[in-house]
Amino acid sequence: MNRYGRWTAFREAGFWIAAIPMLLPVYLVLTTVLRGPEARGESALRPPGDPTLGNMERAWTEAGGGTVSFSQALVNSVLTTAAVVAILVVVAAPAGYALARRGSKLSGAVFGMFAFALIMPIQLGIIPLYGFMVDAGLTGTRAGLILVYAGLQMPLAVFLYTGFLRGLPTAYEEAARVDGARPLRVFAGVVFPLVRPVTGVVATLTGLFVWNDFFVALVFVGDTDKVTLPVAVYSFVGRFAAEWPLIFAAALIAAGPVVVLFGFAQRTIMKGFTSTLHG
Amino acid sequence: MNIRGRALGCAAVAVALLAAAAGCGADAGGDGEIVVSVWDDGREESSIDVAARDFEKAHPDLTVTVQKNPFDQHLQALRRQLGAGRAPDVAMTVVGYGESGTVRALADKGLLADLGESPWAGRLPDTVAGAVGDGSEVYAFPVDSMAIGIVAKKGTDVPGTYTSMLTACRDAGRDGKTAFALGGHENSKMPHIVGFALAASTVYADDPGYGDKRLRDEVTFAGSDGWEQAVARFGEMRDAGCFGENAAGTTREATARALGDGDALMAVTPTVTLPLWQAAAPDAEFVMAPFPGDDDPDRVLVPAGASSGLVVPAKASDAGPGKQFVDFYAKHRARYAEIDGAVPALPDDGGGPRAPGYAAALEPYLRDGRTAPIMDQQWPNPELIARFDSGLVEMLTGRAEPADVLESMDAVWTSEAP
Amino acid sequence: MKRPGAVPWLFVVPAAALTLLILLVPSLVGAAYAFTDWDGLTSPSWVGLANFTEFFDDGSHVVGQTLILAGLYVVGVNAAGLGLALGLAHTLRTRHVLRALFLVPAVVSPLVVAYIWTFILDVDGPLNEILEAVGLGSSAQPWLGQRNTALAAVAIVMVWQFAGYHMLIYLAGLQGVQRELLEAAEVDGAGPWRRFADITLPLLRPALVIGTVLSTISAFLLFDQVMALTGGGPSGGTDTLGTYVYEQTFVNGRYGYGSAVALLLVGGVCLAALVQMRLLRGRRS
Amino acid sequence: MTSIGLDHVVMRYDGTQAAVDDVSLEIEEGEFFVLVGPSGCGKSTLLRLLAGLERPSSGTVRMDGSDVTELTPRLRDVAMVFQNYAIYPHMTVGGNLGYGLKVRGVPKREAAARVREVADLLGLGDLLKRRPTTLSGGQLQRVAMGRAIARRPRAYLMDEPLSNLDAKLRVSMRAELEQLHRRLGVTTVYVTHDQVEAMTLGSRAAVLRAGELQQVAAPQELYARPANAFVAAFIGSPPMNFALATAREDGLDLAGFDLRLPAEHRPPVAAGERVLVGIRPEELRAPQAAGKDACALRVTCAVRQNLGADQLLFFPVPQLPYEAAVIARATFAEDRPAGPAVGSGERLLCARVPADVSVEPGDTVDLAVRPGALHYFAPDGGARLPSA
Missing domain, CATH: 1.10.3720.10 (MetI-like)
Structure with missing residues (x-):
């Protein structure tokens, strides 16, 4: 009943998909923090062109x-x-x-x-x-x-x-x-x-x-x-x-x-x- | 592990230890020390910091400590400190009524020292006197001033009359743009600014003394044709698409971005908020123009007046050192104003500029006194501004009529601060 | 009465003293102010039940909103927590990584989480961008700015943050359900759903009690998230008892009235906690 | 009732040594079949395979001839009694007994009747409303049994149900189990690590070691003709004696004793060859009780254990270290608890003699053993060697 079969692998994938809404905000925060002032207009969904730690430093x-x-x-x-x-x-x-x-x-x-x-x-x-x-x-x-x-x-x-x-x-x-x-x-x-x-x-x-x-x-x-x-x-x-x-x-x-x-x-x-x- | 049902039965144990209520105790400042409590205006070095150092040089026996609070928590912290007897020697606060820690709200309860004999007290213009005193006494030295108008990027053609503004709104709508960026989010507190700009030309053009009459409960909001027309015009602006569709939920930051990116052309805002727009578009140059509250240019007034002021809490021991600091600051106010990039509320007799450079278009109105008061400085109950804001937001989503907004404001009107 | 070697009362004194000094006595003094018109500045004067009647007249919409929000949150966070616990109890190979991942939001300050979601849910924020990208552009809207979506949005953000925390509670509860019981039920002929309903759920009763009581308390006392997310807006649409007390006490300076509402808040929390314990406790397993 | 069959069943937990290694079995209808062996020999895994709680890596499981390997426990209609009873703590005794019926949709009235019937059968009549946490071990065990019986399944599967009971209760419960089986006649597969239960309960028993089937036979057969040294050592208490001997033309040189044997009882190996000899303790008797052609052995008693009706005499015999290793390997001793401690170079053998023989440690004793009582096993691997 609990062997690692097909069905369990399917469930495992399901949970990783459920984890996406958990991870998305963190991803958005990171892309925004690493985005330099010059690329201000870009959408947060796209990773920044050349990430900079300027914001963190400031x-x-x-x-x-x-x-x-x-x-x-x-x-x-x-x-x-x-x-x-x-x-x-x-x-x-x-x-x-x-x-x-x-x-x-x-x-x-x-x-x-x-x-x-x-x-x-x-x-x-x-x-x-x-x-x-x-x-x-x-x-x-x-x-x-x-x-x-x-x-x-x-x-x-x-x-x-x-x-x-x-x-x-x-x-x-x-x-x-x-x-x-x-x-x-x-x-x-x-x-x-x-x-x-x-x-x-x-x-x-x-x-x-x-x-x-x-x-x-x-x-x-x-x-x-x-x-x-x-x-x-x-x-x-x-x-x-x-x-x-x-x-x-x-x-x-x-x-x-x-x-x-x-x-x-x-x-x-x-x-x-x-x-x-x-x- | 569970919460025992008998929890309530044991409250008796705690009651037996009832302590004395909070009394007032010694004040915070030691003998030779002056504590100045201000809000953090974002600058590393604000004019108060500079004044503190200059004062210490001028008075070696006194030391000045500057305490900074986050901006919108400052007024509440001030009230808590005064209530608990830990008041600072000098405090920066907002003039008039409007919030729980403002000049009149604290003065009415006898918590502020009278600064009537200060050298600058004689030069108070009447537009400012009501906000910093109750006619007989003076409780605050007015520091900054502000005026409400339209901010836009240099080169935008700002409409001159009310009807041309409506057409401008419809044109902008057709090109997929929003004429006026407006943040309806609760934390942005922007809708009432548009309300004030409209009311200046509909209420105060006919009856400049409306504010004082309202304070004496001689008039109401719902009963005043001026207010009725002002709020109705807000509805007309909405119907002309001036604010775009989602204004009700937009945050202050989103409006700044909209103006910065050009999705919105203008915004109705006080002069002090320039940093907000500049931050969203660092390389753009912004200018301010009067809000066309009416088609007849003579009726168009600009809401303007003092915005912040220094007060001295009336503490048990003595308010001497505090007064000394305020007078010292008053003397050099012009120089300190440049540091803050603000316009002194109390123009020194030389008649310097009344409006900041980028708002030069408002200068004639301020110089000729064609201004209306900042309305909420005469609204003792803080809940009133919240009701006005949410009423206008309800109108944006079509869930309220002008009469409902004004009646809900009358419902919470009190003539003294809670 | 002193049994030989009994633990002396001295051990309890410091803890009791600190709790009384910081929490219980001030709250009692605060409760006393509930019957006055105290403004925090001048001396209070007695007004009896005026504060309470005023609240029931024009503040009652706040109670409704708090109950809706509490309902959404309590059901959402416990269902999510239970679902995660059941899925990640065993068999999955990467379950420990997944558990940690779902728990991370719970360790972040509610204020910071609220700012992150204010950004995400903003009119021109990433969520609406995603909706446009997948062709649901029409449904992009100011989630925090409309009456009908704001309450749900706040509830969802809180469920997002604390689902992992409740997963932990149910994982602990599942320890009480030995695998042999489930195997016995399977041999007895019970299918997966029957096994859950007849065996797992009843044995999770203690964890359910803890889960619902804790989430009810935090829903009632909710403050940081709502202030940063919606400020109680649009036009008071997401004001909860927690934010209403803050606004009345600090923004409007009406300390007496705020204390009265806070007293009602304490009463409500105690009542809800006791009712849930009685409801869910049932037979002691 | 049902007959149960296993064909070449293998169970390997992802890559480790097989827990069940190519086991084939036939269990007749109504039989009380015991799976016995040391812990970790795969007997419980086998039971779980029968119950459907585990899928075999390969091989098939048959019930009444039809292949049930892939069926879930629900569809196999078997009942299981767990070692720790697996009583539902949040249900009453009545609830537990009737749960299987409720789940299979048996009408309420009939279910209640069957619960009442089983309760009376097991003396649980006045406990129906009680909570499991308030019951004793024996009562819990009965409830577990009752739950299975009420189901009227095709077969009972029992996983060491008596192991948590105290000794006295275990004996009485064994008797009850025997009676119940005779009365209900349901096919039963009973797992235990206790060889006494295997001998007393089973109509047939299968001895398992490390997943491999050693022997399947009636208890008496296991006792009298163990298929290899491991089964010989495992079945019977006190365990069989072992010693390495050298074959002679006319008999055996066993640890210094010269045994003359008639032809038919001689070891089936050439003279001079080594052979592993096993003697049951009860076969080392007093001379007068051993019959006329018994071989005599004079030994000195080292340890005496009084069992009441009879007594155990432990006596040393010389043994070379490598011989001990050979014996240990052949009987897979590491799977069984070691006997009494012995000095190096010696091995303790055990004789069971009547209590009236007065012997003190240190006395020399005359014992005798019947030639027919000798078991011969291959020193390498322990397989049984048929006597000539």
């Missing part, structure tokens, strides 16, 4: 976000994303462990709180939050932005860790406890290494959210040099409204690193994803 050097260049925005994005993911893994894992292991009514309610926060949109609390951050003098600082992102993504992280840890057999922990290890050592030494798959998923999902988020970054660091890539792209579009080659060059800078990273880590991410979702 996008990279030109001041992207008004006060900040793309290279600076890239650094901001990397630092912010890394810090947020680190905080989430270090704080959410133990929380998930506690919630998964304590079966009391209270822990159920606390988990419910995280679940409720999971579907809470940011629009409702953004202004009061902005007020808090101003009073705390954190607006316009990278630390403030990191704190906000960590808070926003904490429910998802705790949710994933709890779900995964509920499926993890307790034998390993009990063995460590029998050897006299205290809860913190049990967690660090035994449990944390075991949750590597879900840590991968948490890092991927929350990292992607922080890297791609536009609105929160705009509100909290919009007019400073701590601006992240999406905001830089947005203001870049604001200024070069009619020049798609430049806009797509900016888009490639913003999306490039993630796609490349994803290309390498794709198998492990997928494995982690499936094992986590499957519990």
Whole structure:
């Protein structure tokens, strides 16, 4: 039934045809980015005569976000994303462990709180939050932005860790406890290494959210040099409204690193994803 | 893995931790530092950057930090900062009403310092006074000015009268071209510009004070014959094929390309948008001409006025440094204007040119005061401009009549800013 | 009550504190503003339910549009995700490459994707060029500029971006369907469609729940894509609850009214999520 | 019921060593036919070929004479019981039992009756509404069986159905299977790696190794006249003893023992030639129980295992290393678990004697073996050599 016969080869071709609409936009972006200003009128469907990296270069050097260049925005994005993911893994894992292991009514309610926060949109609390951050003098600082992102993504992280840890057999922990290890050592030494798959998923999902988020970054660091890539792209579009080659060059800078990273880590991410979702 | 049903039951835990509402706190600028918040106008080095350095040279004890926001997020950011007590010392914003962070919208709520005693305050022409103050007080130094007219490549013969314009539209249609490139896409915000150009000659030709009367709720849009005629003429332009078929969905970039490639001959636009057209056709030379709003040349008026202005937020401590910077900028405004390639809204007494070089055709109108105000500067509720834009787009697709457009605008009219 | 070696509460405190400080408490404060006419500048004054009645009078078209968009997106992205997962679960030799390929759009920022598609769907954009090239010139139109095509266009762009993400959810779900069960059903005489309906689909129930709930939430909270693609246009035709809240709160400065609509948004999302879980959960497999 | 035939069936998974290599078989109608062999010998693949879950690379599969090779399982009307039961977790027990009927469009009323009938037959009457996740291994196994029986198919195909049960339950289920087959009389092809099941259940059994058919015969025939050293070693527990011997004019020189044999029981090779000799442990008896012309062997006992009714005595015999290799090759030992550990240069043989013989490790014991109980195999390849 599952041998690689004629019918399967036919299906394989079918899927590659279905992949064309997926690839076409990427192709169009590339042909537009590589097209020199002299061939401006050409249709995007035809590859450029003599491709040039001029647009990429100009996008990279030109001041992207008004006060900040793309290279600076890239650094901001990397630092912010890394810090947020680190905080989430270090704080959410133990929380998930506690919630998964304590079966009391209270822990159920606390988990419910995280679940409720999971579907809470940011629009409702953004202004009061902005007020808090101003009073705390954190607006316009990278630390403030990191704190906000960590808070926003904490429910998802705790949710994933709890779900995964509920499926993890307790034998390993009990063995460590029998050897006299205290809860913190049990967690660090035994449990944390075991949750590597879900840590991968948490890092991927929350990292992607922080890297791609536009609105929160705009509100909290919009007019400073701590601006992240999406905001830089947005203001870049604001200024070069009619020049798609430049806009797509900016888009490639913003999306490039993630796609490349994803290309390498794709198998492990997928494995982690499936094992986590499957519990 | 699923979302536990009891999620809602636990909201009680969060309520128990209700914190104090957002109060106002210390302002952003330290003692010797002035924070100037402007929008990013695309130039590496705008006039504000130059002014900041000059000011620091003139006042060694003060340092100036320039913060730049993406253009269409700047007004919202300004309002957020003022609301949360993190206001800058000086801010660039749009004059009059029209959006949530403009001069009058913020001034009406007492958030801007009175600049009445500044040296330049005396020289405010009345066309600008209403947009930067409420008659008794002055809240902003007008920086740039703008005028609305027809932009086209040099050599295009721009029609002189309203009827000749309609025939020009039909001729263009026959050669497969579009007379006026118009972007109906929500983000392009172009249809109301045509509306203003028409209304200048139908409303303000007869009743220059219409704007103030509207503010005092003495008149309405639907009830004004001038507005009725303006919107009806928009319909006539549509029927003459002035805008081509797909105008409703076209983006601003697509209109720029259409004008650049010659598929469209002209566009109705404010003077400040030259970079947009130039970017789409770097080697073409563009000129601007008045929009023939009527057949009788005497009734043709050009919507014009100040566009941006510097304001000083009325902060708890003291607005001194901010005012100093604004006055310093005002003194050298002529020199800074060249840097920006813009026309100062407040012409120094020497009577310099009122319109940028490429819009020389508008100069006589501006000099002789044959102008109408930029209408939305007198529309407190920001939603009004959105209703006008979408109403005109509905007319493009034949789903609305002039009366519907004007009535939907009256429905959201408020005489003070929300 | 402390069981020997039980995990101490201390482990949960930092996570709970951060969530409360950044998300829950501000949202509660925001919910309080829903009953005022706060403009974000001066002190708010109580208006009771005025904001809500105003919304139900002239804002209700937004709810309709959000439901249409949510419906199109939820059905589209889950059908596409399930189809991809079923096709790429096994047998195909290049399935890992194909899976990665379909997942790439999901890692790109929604804003960037929206700009790319604004370019593609523009009146003089590549899509219309292709249509002309294949002789369907007549059907070339401003996809984002017309009421009837704009909503569908936004939904399609989102399905294009997140189909791969949902494929991942269903691939995980398919792990739960051992091949032996399908073989047993085949020997029992069930044809391919019956096997899908009687065996695969019921066992995919947990994945279906996750897929529909996640896509519903993102459809309701949709913001970046619509703002960049259509700006809510033409003339408000693709405004969703997400963009309406943004416009009212930030563009028009009506923070109180915006908070009220946002509160309705939260209520709607919670309701939709709970209904779907109850509907799809059925018997615990 | 149906008869099943295989003609030169080959199954090769894209280029690797053939999983099923030129197997031809005839299974009569109503027979309980067992496929037995070590894991990886292709017995499950063969079963899947019969079920239609796999297409053979070449060869044909016949049912009742007609060629069904290309038919899908649906059209073959066979029922299959899987090793892990393959019970549909989201259906009730009743749902599982009746699924085959529902899918084949059997009217609701008749289907319900047949489900009720099978449930009573297998003692599942009060479990019909239960969820599979709440059942025990034995109950799940019965449901799997019930699903097949309810179908009233032309043949049952069972893939090691008892292997997941505990020992005690396995014995009772074996008995039930036997009774069911006698009562229903449906042709059954039963796959197992346990040679005890092959001996007890099958009317006939086929021994397989590395995809190749070794022998097809009734269990007693497999036990008494194994076709080669591999079958001899595989069938029977504890396994047959092997030793390399040299033929003599009047008998055998077996590992230092000089056995005088009557003509008809002498190895069919010239004197001085090497021959592989196999002796069942139960044939190494106490002298008085071995009959008058038995050959005597005096051995020293190394290991004693008490089995209750009788006991196993392990005693070493001298053996050269290369001889061990020859034996291992001839019996394909790498396919079977190794016997008790032995020092180099020695080989442990095993005798099964009654429990009342008191023996302690280290004692010397007198054993005897009937000449007729000796099996002869070719040292090269292990094929059976007919005694002269």
